[in-house]
Amino acid sequence: MQSNAQLEYDYSVVKLFTFTTILFGIIGMLVGVILAFQLAFPELSNLAGEYGTFGRLRPIHTNGVAFGFTLSGIFATWYYVGQRVLKMSLKESKFLMVVSKLHFWLYFITILLAVVTLIMGYTTSKEYAELEWPLDLLIVVWWVLWGVSMFGMIGMRRERTIYVSVWYYMSSFLAVAMLFLFNNMEVPTMFWAGDAPSSAMHSISMYAGTNDALVQWWYGHNAVAFVFTTPIIGMIYYFLPKESGQNVFSYKLSVLAFWGLMFVYLWAGGHHLIYSTVPDWMQTMGSTMSIVLILPSWGSAINMLLTMKGEWQQLQSSPLIKFMIMASTFYMLSTIEGPIQAIKSVNAIAHFTDWIPGHVHDGTLGWVGFMIMASLFHMAPRIFKKELYSKSLMETQFWLQTVGIVLYFTSMWIAGITQGMMWRAYDDYGSLLYSFIDTVEVLHPYYTLRAIGGTFYLIGFLIFAYNMFRTAISGRKLDKEPANASPMAS
Amino acid sequence: MFHWLEQRPFFFAVMLFLTIAFAGFIEIVPDFAKASQPTVGTKPHTVLELAGRQVYIKDSCNACHSQLIRPFKSETDRYGMYSLSGEYAYDRPFLWGSKRTGPDLHRVGNYRTTDWHENHMMAPAEVVPGSIMPKYPHMFTNTADIATAYANANTQKSLFGVPYDKEGMPKLGSWEDAKAQALKDAKKVAADMKNQSVKDKVAKGKVPEIVALIAYLNSLK
Amino acid sequence: MNSMVKGGILLVIALMAATYFMAGDAFTLGDDYINDLTMLGAVAIIGITVFVSLKYINQIKNDTATGELASENWDGIGEYTNPVPMGWAIIFIGTIVWMMWYLFVGYPTNQFSQIGQYNEEVNEYNTKFQNKWDNIDEGQMAKMGQSVFFLQCAPCHGAEADGMDGKAQDLTARMSKEQILDVIKNGSNKLGYSMGAMPPGMASGEGAEKIATWISTGMKGDAPAEFGACSSCHGPDGKGMNGMAANLSGYDNTLLSKVLEHGKKGSIGTMPSFKGRLNKTQVTAVSAYLQSIQGE
């Protein structure tokens, strides 16, 4: 084992992205909690005129957490993990340093503009691709910058073989680039306005109707895959072994799970279009590929759980390890839930109901959220050279958020299945048993429970933010970088 | 082989990209031409309807409402005939949605009317007790963007060959023609409405968002 | 960890029980295979996840990590060259084989079409209910009508059928004075009665007032003389002469089927046509229901 002492890593970009992870996390999740309360208590939708309605706020939540919180987390950990497993420092290249700083600032501006434009009602309506064309162009610029820094860093590496985590970050970069370009093919309409004083922001999709849907869900499903899944796997492959000091259980499993996931994932998008007007064979392919997808997904999770073989002690004593083990468990939960929801007959009920947001948040709260927070916790003592401020706050946060997630998904499972079945129910005379509003009213208690669960999670996140902040400003100074277990004051 | 790739990032990236890109190619290319053929009788939206559609998008009605009736008896009984691919041939973007917090709207024009929407959009819970849909009073005062709707229609016509100005299809013409036609259509909708300030606005040549939106909702059949 | 899993399962059970209590009649098991499969799926998700993760958590508790280390090391992280877990590999291969079989053999030979499936569903529905509809009695008719009414009509007319403060027709009473005055003034011709259109201005001023008051208060006592202008079409009793013109005293089957077929545009607003959205039995049923709630 060579020591890292000679090489001094540069964490300035890591710190910037850490800051935005927390900032956009707070904004995005706060909006999520507001949305949840709006569905339980609809008067809340009308507190801020047209700017506060559920419809206006929802894209701010999804974009805020996906492209604000999660992408920031991905970039923060990339610049950290990348330097370390490639064994190069950004200090060694002025060029890459400038590129990565520029990457950050353009990104930051884009997300701020995203919030502003979305609240003003500029959206293309395509889920997770709502931003209008000028912002799309900005995104392309910093995505390319990220690629330049990534391949630049890889080019300068001292470690001949590239580590698993880097495979996953690379896959995100490549896949999102391809998906994003195709799904955001839109034409600004101002060029055909004639004399009409039309808006410069407006665009229409290059594809129409069923084709548009097809491209959208090829994108949408894989945006989930390459934003909420692969980079997070990249994180766990680094932070779990590093924090616990254990070796990864099996290289072979790493390889098979990776290439399996890469091959299968892209075929599964059809499961968002079941019983729609896209050709039947595509729907069926989406369904069957989704079932196959369980295995490569679980492969990584199992690899991580087995890495911790015999380390019960650590699991009990370290809240950081708890976060990561819980994250892989939730990852397993959502990657068997998704495939089962992709079965045609199950999707007949699940689609359009709250069971889908239930599934979404198993993954995003339990897997994405927990892994990102755990990663930042692990990085904090190393980038700030301080001891983590409070272990007991971490414990509190862990349990509060876990209870929050359980409340969230149990209530949404039941809400979704109830609603799905009520929509299909007939009475003895062959008339539909429930009017639509019956199926809305029955959800009220579950919407309330979800809102409470979400509030728990948000409070947990605020505790996290506070803990990070205190670590940075008043944690005990460390004179040596900890090799494994992150030091934390009780 | 894998280990060989892991030491050569360039080839690794190429392999990875091929693996990823393959599926999209198979999935998307074959049916692209077929799925976009309009069904007989499908017409592009008028400029006023397009302006309403833009209001629908601006306020993200699609966050709560689908426009896709699946072929189940329970859906066709509730919403009408299941949706067909060709009916969407002029939809840019498509608005199927992915969540039914509220009911499907693909054929709402068949069973709701102008005055109902007027009451409902102003205060949903007063029309449907227990409704959790937001109120949209701002649509009664905001002005719809007819100019952008015209640009939208003209882009569809010029770039994608959507048959505006063809026989039996909606007229587009120049911006002046289109504006006059939109106002005429708006007057028809406003005639069935009760809200006096909306009627006054339309009489003065301004189109409130609600009028355009209702024109759009009525066109969903 | 274990106590948490238990707590979670308890919570799920409690919530399920609450759901069943609130909306249990929506899902009788065994009625609809889609419901059954969904329930089974939900149980499988939780069951398999809990079972498998507990298996590995047990290994975390009781096993020890061993293996041969690969030569690489990244920032202090090593990798064992352990073989892949057998169970995982077998199931992975199994699902791939199944997928290949299903896509290339199982699926095309099934000749599945979602519209075909829909047609089958509709046929099944028709056979299931046809018999019921053929032998339905009065009381059941009104009950059936009530459920149709709640689904299709209540969004406008209100669950109480009272028109919700004048947003639509109050169906617990016949027309109001204002509505009648409006028809007298403007005529009426959308409903498709054999008499055709009713011309505007059949009465005016005081006469119209008198007629409208008399009709809207239930046609009690003698008709005002001015009603003579109306009775040539609506009959001296205002009942519409067996469906020649609209019945002014109540919602009879003819009026209702005409309103449902053509819709109605009047002084309150517009009602859509229900042509093709309700079958014949349903129309008769709604009519029976509306008649059953008159004058309560």
Ligand code: HEM
């Ligand atoms: C094996 C892996 C997975 C499969 C096969 C899968 C499958 C599905 C299915 C069938 C739907 C519902 C589509 C519908 O009926 O509307 C869905 C929705 C969704 N899933 Fe997954 N899922 C998987 C893993 C995940 C993970 C790990 C996450 C996040 C961390 C996730 C996030 C989402 C999101 C955000 C949606 C909502 C999409 C929308 O806006 O409609 N999924 N998934």
Ligand code: HEM
């Ligand atoms: C504080 C906790 C959170 C709460 C209370 C919350 C609440 C909500 C609500 C109410 C919705 C709308 C569901 C609907 O339309 O019925 C939603 C959607 C969504 N949220 Fe969250 N959220 C939270 C955190 C997160 C996080 C951390 C992520 C991602 C990392 C996330 C990702 C999403 C996504 C992708 C959707 C769209 C789902 C779909 O279209 O099916 N949420 N959330």
Ligand SMILES: [Ca+2]
């Ligand atoms: Ca876009």
Ligand SMILES: [Ca+2]
């Ligand atoms: Ca969605």
Ligand SMILES: [Cu+2]
């Ligand atoms: Cu998906």
